[in-house]
Amino acid sequence: MSECKRDYGDFIVxxxxxxxxxxxxxxxxxxxxxxxxxxxxxxxxxxxxxxIALELFLRIKHGSLxxxxxxxxxxxxxxxxxxxxxxxxxxxxxxxxxxTVVFLALFLILKGERNWWLVGGxxxxxGLSVALFFSQMLPYPMTLLLLPS
Numbered sequence: 001m002s003e004c005k006r007d008y009g010d011f012i013v014x015x016x017x018x019x020x021x022x023x024x025x026x027x028x029x030x031x032x033x034x035x036x037x038x039x040x041x042x043x044x045x046x047x048x049x050x051x052i053a054l055e056l057f058l059r060i061k062h063g064s065l066x067x068x069x070x071x072x073x074x075x076x077x078x079x080x081x082x083x084x085x086x087x088x089x090x091x092x093x094x095x096x097x098x099x100t101v102v103f104l105a106l107f108l109i110l111k112g113e114r115n116w117w118l119v120g121g122x123x124x125x126x127g128l129s130v131a132l133f134f135s136q137m138l139p140y141p142m143t144l145l146l147l148p149s
Contacts, residue, residue: 095145101127
């Protein structure tokens with residue numbers, strides 16, 4: 001069994017994310033507190049803050065607030081970083097829909113998933129759902145290859 005050392009990284013990320021979310025929400029309210037402006041921002045901010053609070057609560061409950069449960073070696077992290085960079089660079093060429101599906105499938109494979117039905121099904125269902133959602137919600141056109149924009 002490996003020795004767990006104090007790790008403040010997760011705590012700093014969670015509190016930073018909570019702080020940024022609150023700042024963004026308060027700024028959006030300050031600029032325009034109309035329901036139309038806050039229709040998406042307020043529920044998402046509440047969901048993000050609730051998830052952060054739940055994570056902090058569970059870590060405190062299990063006594064692992066400042067412990068890293070496992071450390072992933074650099075040789076397993078770098079391919080994911082490279083894959084994400086390739087995803088971002090391919091958005092303009094492949095379109096948000098196809099690039100997202102491909103990114104999700106390759107990410108699942110990199111993380112060790114070998115059930116091809118799960119890889120394909122999840123990647124297509126989630127990737128196209130996210131692309132459709134954003135294409136309908138964002139006020140500016142997105143580059144899409146498969147879905148109508």
